[in-house]
Amino acid sequence: MSFLDATSYRLPNSIYRSEAILASLKPYLQYARVRVTDITNDSSKIEVEVEQRFESRSREIKGELLNYILASSAVRGLKAMD
């Protein structure tokens, strides 16, 4: 089983920034239902359920969403550290 088969992901705030998570979701809302919890505490948790009509590409959609959140977090995180 791939990590891309999971339906929820814990995103530690030391890497993933909450504002990056929220800002990254919009492009994926047409493919998936996304639920974000625990956004202000130590770690955020996102639950991703891909729409049935896109299920054959479920891994790619989740992988791209995770990458997009990671890239946004990296850009914001590196800027904040400078």
Place this chain on the structure above:
Amino acid sequence: MPSFEDVFQEVGDNDVSFEINTEVYPVRVILGACYIFIDKAYIYLDEAAGSRFRVFMRSKHDKVSTKQIAGEFLNELLNQRLQQEIDRETGRIRELLVAQAFSDFQLLQGEAHPTEGGGTTERTKPPSYKDDPYDIGRLQGLG
């Protein structure tokens, strides 16, 4: 002694997982390396025991093995770590050189300086390496 192959755990089909110690590779280094690799692999980071992160990685292309990408990722971590070190040592000099290149005024010693009245002070002779005005020779134990 564990072999290099033991670093990677294979999870599922073409997935690889491994841990990174943040005492060796700070978060800034990890973020820099991840950013470079997001076009080659899907990456997910989770906290692990101690000051570690667990990286889950899967190649975006079936023909390219994730293990190969993970190996390159580890090399990139080293590269980012070294760049951070060089930046810490020489960053201020680089900023000064760039500032001088784009400045109308002489920021470094030995040229005309603007005064409050709008004029400039008298030009002094540019420093020569023979004079060693910055005392570099003494600092490097040459003189």
